[in-house]
Amino acid sequence: MNNFFHTKIEFLKGVGPQRAELLQKELNIYTYGDLIQHYPFRYLDRTQFYKIAELDESMPYVQVRGRVRGKEVLGEGKKQRLAATLVDEDGSEMELVWFKGVKWMQKTLKNHTDYIVFGKPTSFNGKWNMAHPELEELAEEKQTAAFLQPVYHTTEKLKAFRVESKTISRIMEMLLKVAVPNINETLSPDLIDHYRLMSKRDALINIHFPQSVEKYNAAKFRLKFEELFYIQLRLLRQKTVRRADLAGQVFKQVPTVTEFYKNHMTFDLTNAQKRVIREIHKDLTAGKQMNRLLQGDVGSGKTIVAFITMLIAADNGAQSVLMAPTEILADQHYTGLKEFADRLGINIGKLTGSTKTKDRKVLHEQLRSGEMKMIVGTHALLEDVVQFHNLGLCIVDEQHRFGVEQRSKLWRKNPRIIPHVLVMTATPIPRTLAMTLYGDLDVSVIDEMPAGRKEIVTVHRFDSHRLKVFQFVRDQIKLGRQVYIVYPLIEESEGMDYKDLMDGYESVRRAFPEHQVSMVHGKLKAQDKDYEMQRFVRNETQIMVATTVIEVGVNVPNASVMIIESAERFGLSQLHQLRGRVGRGAEQSYCILMTGYKLSKDSKTRLETMVRTNNGFEIADIDLKLRGPGDLMGTQQSGVLDLLIADLAKDAPILQEARAAAQRVLNEDPQLDQPQHQNIMRHIKSLSVNTINWSRIS
Numbered sequence: 018m019n020n021f022f023h024t025k026i027e028f029l030k031g032v033g034p035q036r037a038e039l040l041q042k043e044l045n046i047y048t049y050g051d052l053i054q055h056y057p058f059r060y061l062d063r064t065q066f067y068k069i070a071e072l073d074e075s076m077p078y079v080q081v082r083g084r085v086r087g088k089e090v091l092g093e094g095k096k097q098r099l100a101a102t103l104v105d106e107d108g109s110e111m112e113l114v115w116f117k118g119v120k121w122m123q124k125t126l127k128n129h130t131d132y133i134v135f136g137k138p139t140s141f142n143g144k145w146n147m148a149h150p151e152l153e154e155l156a157e158e159k160q161t162a163a164f165l166q167p168v169y170h171t172t173e174k175l176k177a178f179r180v181e182s183k184t185i186s187r188i189m190e191m192l193l194k195v196a197v198p199n200i201n202e203t204l205s206p207d208l209i210d211h212y213r214l215m216s217k218r219d220a221l222i223n224i225h226f227p228q229s230v231e232k233y234n235a236a237k238f239r240l241k242f243e244e245l246f247y248i249q250l251r252l253l254r255q256k257t258v259r260r261a262d263l264a265g266q267v268f269k270q271v272p273t274v275t276e277f278y279k280n281h282m283t284f285d286l287t288n289a290q291k292r293v294i295r296e297i298h299k300d301l302t303a304g305k306q307m308n309r310l311l312q313g314d315v316g317s318g319k320t321i322v323a324f325i326t327m328l329i330a331a332d333n334g335a336q337s338v339l340m341a342p343t344e345i346l347a348d349q350h351y352t353g354l355k356e357f358a359d360r361l362g363i364n365i366g367k368l369t370g371s372t373k374t375k376d377r378k379v380l381h382e383q384l385r386s387g388e389m390k391m392i393v394g395t396h397a398l399l400e401d402v403v404q405f406h407n408l409g410l411c412i413v414d415e416q417h418r419f420g421v422e423q424r425s426k427l428w429r430k431n432p433r434i435i436p437h438v439l440v441m442t443a444t445p446i447p448r449t450l451a452m453t454l455y456g457d458l459d460v461s462v463i464d465e466m467p468a469g470r471k472e473i474v475t476v477h478r479f480d481s482h483r484l485k486v487f488q489f490v491r492d493q494i495k496l497g498r499q500v501y502i503v504y505p506l507i508e509e510s511e512g513m514d515y516k517d518l519m520d521g522y523e524s525v526r527r528a529f530p531e532h533q534v535s536m537v538h539g540k541l542k543a544q545d546k547d548y549e550m551q552r553f554v555r556n557e558t559q560i561m562v563a564t565t566v567i568e569v570g571v572n573v574p575n576a577s578v579m580i581i582e583s584a585e586r587f588g589l590s591q592l593h594q595l596r597g598r599v600g601r602g603a604e605q606s607y608c609i610l611m612t613g614y615k616l617s618k619d620s621k622t623r624l625e626t627m628v629r630t631n632n633g634f635e636i637a638d639i640d641l642k643l644r645g646p647g648d649l650m651g652t653q654q655s656g657v658l659d660l661l662i663a664d665l666a667k668d669a670p671i672l673q674e675a676r677a678a679a680q681r682v683l684n685e686d687p688q689l690d691q692p693q694h695q696n697i698m699r700h701i702k703s704l705s706v707n708t709i710n711w712s713r714i715s
């Protein structure tokens with residue numbers, strides 16, 4: 018946008034200094050540009066007229082045409098109100114009521130006159146009512162045109178100062194009057210043509226004041242497309258820059274990898290694992306720095322892929338780190354990797370917050386000398402004292418829990434040449450999100466489970482069937498299996514939840530006097546937690562009562578039953594993660610979701626989804642639709658999701674097109690300096706100048 022849109026809003030007619038300050042504080046609106054991008058979040062449908070006989074309590078706002086017949090003031094003092102009767106062309110009646118401004122309404126409302134009334138219909142004793150409807154006299158020709166009425170976000174504070182949606186709408190009208198000649202096209206003629214897009218000018222007019230439903234839809238599409246296009250363009254350009262500029266170590270040697278394949282593998286890799294390793298290997302030999310995201314559902318076998326990647330680094334004289342967000346996860350990775358490393362006699366270490374000073378010294382020393390080839394750990398790895406001989410590969414697990422700043426600390430541990438990066442996540446991210454969050458990374462997906470894995474059987478049971486569920490547990494334990502029972506504990510300190518957990522533990526102990534029961538929760542000391550976990554791992558206890566601390570923690574192949582209490586309180590992705598704790602062995606595994614009878618619509622959808630599918634990607638997609646991207650794990654700190662108009666849950670098809678378009682433009686003109694792309698270049702420049710706006714995005 019040009020300079021005009023950098024004008025401060027206080028200069029706009031109808032705003033002034035006081036409102037300007039409010040709009041800045043409450044809605045982050047500083048300039049004309051900010052204001053024009055304060056899009057309505059919904060519209061009231063004023064295109065349709067209803068007959069009174071068609072009304073239905075579930076309708077939000079409706080408009081009805083009719084004639085006012087009779088009005089009278091009823092009640093006294095505070096209870097005083099004005100009631101009028103509206104009769105439509107069929108002769109059906111509805112009462113209109115005002116509790117405020119009674120006198121004024123009584124004066125202005127004209128008897129025996131045709132009106133359009135607009136409001137929320139309610140029915141009382143079989144009679145329809147509408148309180149404080151908006152009114153328009155039918156005689157006024159132009160006002161009767163059908164339209165969508167914009168509704169804008171405001172805040173309580175703004176409302177207190179009489180800045181309501183209507184006020185913003187009026188201000189917007191003022192703005193558009195002066196702004197329209199200044200609105201420049203921001204996409205290239207080519208794109209406009211190819212995607213049959215509405216012009217920027219018409220789009221801005223119609224998003225605020227739709228001239229018809231069709232034009233509104235075209236405006237919405239155009240603005241969403243543009244928003245997603247510029248995000249993708251930015252990500253794809255970053256990717257190109259990195260490709261071109263950042264050299265990476267070349268890892269050509271693979272002697273130990275070959276030996277490992279030949280003599281030490283105890284299973285065959287799945288085709289998906291093989292494909293992913295090929296993709297990684299290609300990156301590692303290309304001379305460019307690798308930046309790859311590895312996605313794979315729980316149990317899909319990411320650890321072995323990580324290990325082989327680390328092995329390739331080791332074969333070429335480079336060290337590698339695997340960083341996990343929690344101690345428990347670091348432990349699990351270490352155990353997994355050490356098993357492989359030991360077969361080859363490779364020196365692998367673990368460094369976490371609880372590593373003893375004495376052991377730390379040794380680790381630091383061996384990392385600096387290059388004697389230690391692989392290290393697994395937590396944040397402790399980031400400390401400055403941790404230095405490497407030649408760090409060549411960083412693997413980060415569950416990366417969303419690390420900030421950008423933290424991660425870059427790792428990269429800088431090789432001052433000569435930036436290490437290759439592999440980001441692993443077990444939280445399947447819907448494609449649309451992955452494209453936006455990680456659009457600058459290459460993506461590999463393990464979309465296949467190791468052979469012989471039995472699908473986990475998932476069922477939903479009501480609390481009233483607990484006795485039957487317990488009998489099932491008893492039978493499973495008789496067969497030699499172990500069982501998890503998980504309670505929701507949103508905040509580990511929450512009193513009620515904690516009590517539920519304790520009560521649950523007691524009742525489980527009473528129900529299974531013949532078995533040992535463990536309990537693990539966040540209030541336990543790390544060593545007590547570990548002790549209980551270990552007992553369960555060794556099958557000294559058969560039942561593990563726990564909170565979600567076990568979500569990512571343990572790997573007990575003999576545990577084959579997962580019972581989730583108050584399952585309606587968990588998010589879908591979390592339920593899926595918990596379920597992933599079972600189904601790790603050869604036996605048939607079960608997941609039982611317990612709930613009471615009272616369930617919300619969303620809860621029902623979550624439970625049904627769990628019962629229907631084991632596919633993490635499908636689940637992630639549904640989770641995204643239910644919750645919106647803002648709540649999804651890992652998206653919070655990512656500014657890219659602060660979208661003005663596009664919605665990643667709903668706009669996947671537009672996103673695909675926008676990305677393809679961005680790619681096409683860059684293929685054609687990587688520097689964006691050809692004349693047909695001048696709109697795009699100008700817009701990018703203005704985006705980076707307009708810091709206030711941009712700070713919201715980056």
Ligand code: ADP
Nearest residue numbers: 284285286287314315316317318319320321467
């Ligand atoms: P995740 O992707 O959740 O990290 P893991 O790497 O922990 O999964 O693998 C889960 C289990 O499956 C481990 O016990 C691992 O040894 C085993 N596994 C991995 N790949 C295969 C395979 N191709 N065939 C058989 N078992 C495998």
Ligand code: MG
Nearest residue numbers: 316319320443
């Ligand atoms: Mg894992």
